[in-house]
Amino acid sequence: MTTAPADSTAIRFPEVPADFWEQAFLATDGCTRPAVLKVPDSSGHLFPMEDVLELGANIINAKDVSLNVDGTLLKNPVLPGTPPTTVAEFEQYLADLAAQNDAKAVTYTRDYCLRHSDRVALMTRSFISGFVDRRGIPAPGINVVYIAGHYQETWIGLHNDWCNTFLVPVHGRKKIMLWEPDYFTDAGLEEKAAFNGICFGHLDVSPYAADALVLEAKPGEILFIPENWWHYNQLPAAETSLALSIGIFSNGTPAAAAQPAIKAALQMPQFNQRAESHPRLPGGVLTSLTDVELPTDAEALLQAIRDSLTVHQLARSTSNGVIGGGGALREAPELTADSVLRGRADSPVILLQTGDGTGLLFALGAMSRQPNATHVTRLIEHLATGQPFRVEQTITHPEHALAVTALARSLYERGVAELVV
Structure with a gap:
């Protein structure tokens, strides 16, 4: 038996060979060294161009987009009217975007972009499944960033990310300079808080260029950047690119992971009423805290927190930790008892x-x-x-x-x- 053949609008799951992740872990020395990996799918593409362009169109139509022009993030961006749906339209859209903002370099991005595309979310879950099987689901989850632009240098400057990153070029290339996590420890550079890490901003990286590891990735390849590695995209001249960045936040703390579930339990109506009076405990010697009987309402709250944590764990497990996606993707055929x-x-x-x-x-x-x-x-x-x-x-x-x-x-x-x- 084989999976039913797909039509022109069907979902294409990435076909990840059984040994891909073993080879990936070897190439990256256990996810501690940068490397360029070949896309595991036989098509040569992890995400089809048309699906990524549709994702971008959804982001633009929802006005859920961050626009950076010549290194400055605009608070109230104005974008050209019709989002691109082809490569030619994408190139023209960026040209119009630059002209409209009187800029040389333009980039539009969206963190947590998978809420705008169930299709791309499904493809991401399929690709990353083997990683999760080996490393577990990261407590903070797996985030994907949409990155489109025409620029020569990274729009936010030299920075690191607190996550393992699989950077997937869909159109154009990425040429990244990389430095180990402790390289700039004594450089005296001013640190600025970034969304997913620390940023040094736009500075002259030429004094550090000789020590950089330079890797280039193009469509059909995946650039892996380990967590906390400093990186900077620098090309000889401005180029157009479109990429998805899959960030796996493996550095979350148990406290941070538990906060959403605990908060959900604490907000239940029954735990926001006046508490019972707690009886005073007699003096004496205790050998264990389990000897202490808690008030009924406190025990109920503890159980609610445990249940909430379990529910959150079940939910995260069924999504592979990927943040976003989950809606209807395709029309089902008429199912019968023989299906x-x-x-x-x-x-x-x-x-x-x-x-x-x-x-x-x-x-x-x-x-x-x-x-x-x-x-x-x-x-x-x-x-x-x-x-x-x-x-x-x-x-x-x-x-x-x-x-x-x-x-x-x-x-x-x-x-x-x-x-x-």
Whole structure:
């Protein structure tokens, strides 16, 4: 059996060979050294140009964009009207952008860009899945930055990032000067806070050029930059480029990772009412804090925090830690009892049975309530195997057929189940 052939509008999952990540870890000395990697997909492209241009158009249309002209970030950017959808239009758009702002160098970017493209989010999860299998899901998550521009030097200047970065050129090239994390320790340069690290800003890097490692990546290649390595993009002259930067924030602390879940529990209405009076404890000798019985409301809060942490962990696991994406991607065919599906290891689906016949379904980092958990349990179990199965195998009773096929169709539309022929 094979996955059903894609039509012109179908999602293309990157085809990552089994040994790609082993080779990547060897080439980067365990993610501690910069390296240029070949795109693992047989097409030679990790992200199709048309999908990245569509992502850029969504960013522009949403006015969720940062514009930098000649090294200055504009507070209220004005962009040309129609976002580009072809390479030629992209080149012209940048030329119009420069002319409109009386600038030589222009760059427009968006951190957390995957909220604007479920397609690119799915491709990112598929590519990064092997890394997560080996290193685990980073506590702060995996962020992707959209970077488009016509410039000679990095728009924010010499800087580092607190994340491992896979820089993927989609159009044009990247030529990066790199220095080890402690290289500028005694240089006396003024540090400025950047979004994902520290920035020295625009300065003359020629005194440090002889010590730099210079790497160049073009479409079909991926430039890996380890966390905290200083880097600076410098070309002989201004060039046009379009790239996606995948940042894996492996340096998060447990406290930072737990904060969203704890905050969610603390905001529950039942924990924002006047607390009970706590009885005074008698004096004596304790051998363990477990000997102390906490007030009922405090115990309930602790359990709510634990539950919230667990829910967040389930959500992050089903998205591979990738921030953004998860909506409908494609139209599902008419599914029948004879339809053959399989789950995807890079997008697991988890069903939490709640004991009252309902359940919580986790997929692509989102949680939804399943009104009849027992009806769809076998479907989730079959998807988890990654092996092909007929829909009829997951229907335990005729009255469950509607719920099973509806959920199967939804999971197919969202890209976490595949139709097999």
